[in-house]
Amino acid sequence: ELKVEQNPLFLSMQEGKNYTIYCNYSTTSDRLYWYRQDPGKSLESLFVLLSNGAVKQEGRLMASLDTKARLSTLHITAAVHDLSATYFCAVDEDSNYQLIWGAGTKLIIKP
Amino acid sequence: GAVVSQHPSRVICKSGTSVKIECRSLDFQATTMFWYRQFPKQSLMLMATSNEGSKATYEQGVEKDKFLINHASLTLSTLTVTSAHPEDSSFYICSARVSAGGRSEQYFGPGTRLTVT
Secondary structure, eight states, rough: OOOOOEEOOOEEEEOOOOEEEEEESSOOOOOEEEEEEEEOOOOEEEEEETTTOOEEEEEEEEEEEEEETTTEEEEEEEEEEEGGGGEEEEEEEEETTEEOOOOEEEEEEOO | OOOOEEESEEEHHHHHHHHEHHHHHHOOOOSSEEEEEEESSSSSSEEEEEEESOOOETTTTTTTTTTTEEEETTEEEEEEEEOOGGEEEEEEEEEEEEEETTTTEEEEOOOOOEEEE
């Protein structure tokens, strides 16, 4: 059974700091997704990582995928308050194209 | 990018009544749509996979007679919560799968907040 674990589950940080959210998964999938969810809203796609070594960056966020380690990271650089949200990683399970979700990381960035 | 809409965005209903939620892919055809439920401060829970022209596949623990799914066209799937009870109050989100060149991605609707009184 595919499992996806995120850590930390909760992160409070100051503006201007750097931090990393980790996403570990238990099978050999090479398709991993990062989403952002604001309170009361649906999910916004951030990154789609489709191969080992994939690295994508958008603004202050950078995501990477290491399929050998079964690990993806979401790195936040010089955090700003607007990045406060809950971030989910999800892994695509080959057999039926379903996404298996991490528990989410609630990120609070204090001014 | 692909756009998925949901209607209504918010609904309040009385216990015992039924509520229908629509999920539409606006600028693409989706042979597969997914229905999720999300309780406060929790991750998404997949309820069922909806395939156009065939019966939906429900996840373990999800009552198919209570949560009726109809995927009658390539752009529309509906979820009907029958005989709703307060414990059915939740945030329901649909997504549509797009596949191209061996790559698959899900696009999410804006969600429907259901409150059962």
